[in-house]
Amino acid sequence: MRKLFIIPTCFLLMIGCYGNEKSIEPLSTESFLIIAHRGASTYAPEHTILAYEIAQQADADYIEVDLQMTKDGELVAMHDEKVDRTTDGKGFVKEYTLDELKLLNAGRWFNNNYPSLANSEYKYLNIPTLDEIFSYFGDSVNYHIEMKSPGIYEGMEEKLVALIKKYKLIYVDEEFPKIVIESFDGRSLLKVHELEPKLPLIQLFSFKEEAALSIQDYKRLNTYASGIGVNISSVDKDFIQEVKLNGLHILLYSISSEIEMKQAINLKANGAYTNNPEMGIRVRRLLEQ
Numbered sequence: 001m002r003k004l005f006i007i008p009t010c011f012l013l014m015i016g017c018y019g020n021e022k023s024i025e026p027l028s029t030e031s032f033l034i035i036a037h038r039g040a041s042t043y044a045p046e047h048t049i050l051a052y053e054i055a056q057q058a059d060a061d062y063i064e065v066d067l068q069m070t071k072d073g074e075l076v077a078m079h080d081e082k083v084d085r086t087t088d089g090k091g092f093v094k095e096y097t098l099d100e101l102k103l104l105n106a107g108r109w110f111n112n113n114y115p116s117l118a119n120s121e122y123k124y125l126n127i128p129t130l131d132e133i134f135s136y137f138g139d140s141v142n143y144h145i146e147m148k149s150p151g152i153y154e155g156m157e158e159k160l161v162a163l164i165k166k167y168k169l170i171y172v173d174e175e176f177p178k179i180v181i182e183s184f185d186g187r188s189l190l191k192v193h194e195l196e197p198k199l200p201l202i203q204l205f206s207f208k209e210e211a212a213l214s215i216q217d218y219k220r221l222n223t224y225a226s227g228i229g230v231n232i233s234s235v236d237k238d239f240i241q242e243v244k245l246n247g248l249h250i251l252l253y254s255i256s257s258e259i260e261m262k263q264a265i266n267l268k269a270n271g272a273y274t275n276n277p278e279m280g281i282r283v284r285r286l287l288e289q
């Protein structure tokens with residue numbers, strides 16, 4: 001049995017009264033959120049415009065975009081620090097200029113790895129920049145954007161916030177924030193919070209065993225984060241209840257099967273990242289009936 005850590009309400013109120021620059025943007029409580037992990041990455045090469053389009057067509061609540069940064073400071077959608085797994089190139093993203101990176105093919109690997117899902121269109125895909133993604137989708141989708149390895153990319157946070165402002169994607173007083181920023185790197189999230197407190201933030205955790213946070217952790221998280229994202233294998237109902245009682249949302253990653261999706265919804269998490277948003281929407285609809 002877990003011990004429930006609950007920060008007294010008066011402490012949370014103190015944080016809330018600390019000042020506008022420390023106010024935390026709330027997240028949607030409307031329904032269980034389906035976040036398309038790396039786009040609809042079950043069906044198309046991850047982090048390509050096509051993968052995001054399939055997620056949009058499936059009515060995902062959010063598309064998730066992982067960010068890396070090129071040698072010449074361009075934010076690009078890619079999960080790994082190296083291009084090896086998802087392109088025909090080799091080496092670190094940070095060692096490529098954008099022009100060099102654009103020459104790589106970002107779809108053929110998928111056709112080779114998943115012949116039953118292969119599609120001739122995938123042979124011509126490249127790595128999109130965040131600027132291209134915002135320009136293409138505008139405000140027609142909601143975005144969960146993860147800063148990957150921000151410690152190795154100087155100025156990543158400033159570039160990200162500037163791009164979000166360029167496309168006017170900070171929506172306040174909406175039930176559904178247009179953009180949510182996430183990272184495993186708390187220092188980087190704090191930096192974003194200082195740059196733009198209106199952006200809701202998710203602190204990611206990867207727990208090897210049972211998920212656990214201390215009172216100190218909750219106090220710290222409540223100074224900048226709207227919620228946390230945690231690997232589903234580490235949580236149970238008590239932990240999820242504890243996180244919510246401490247004023248944070250909890251999202252679970254990464255779910256691929258219907259069984260796990262049902263589990264995440266029944267655990268009363270606030271949402272889940274899934275490679276198959278069509279499945280997520282279908283299971284959510286089934287359980288809501």
Ligand code: G3P
Pocket residue numbers: 037064066079146182204229253254273
């Ligand atoms: O962003 C949540 C989840 O995507 C974190 O895991 O490794 O898939 O980015 P990863």
Ligand code: CA
Pocket residue numbers: 064065066146
């Ligand atoms: Ca991610």
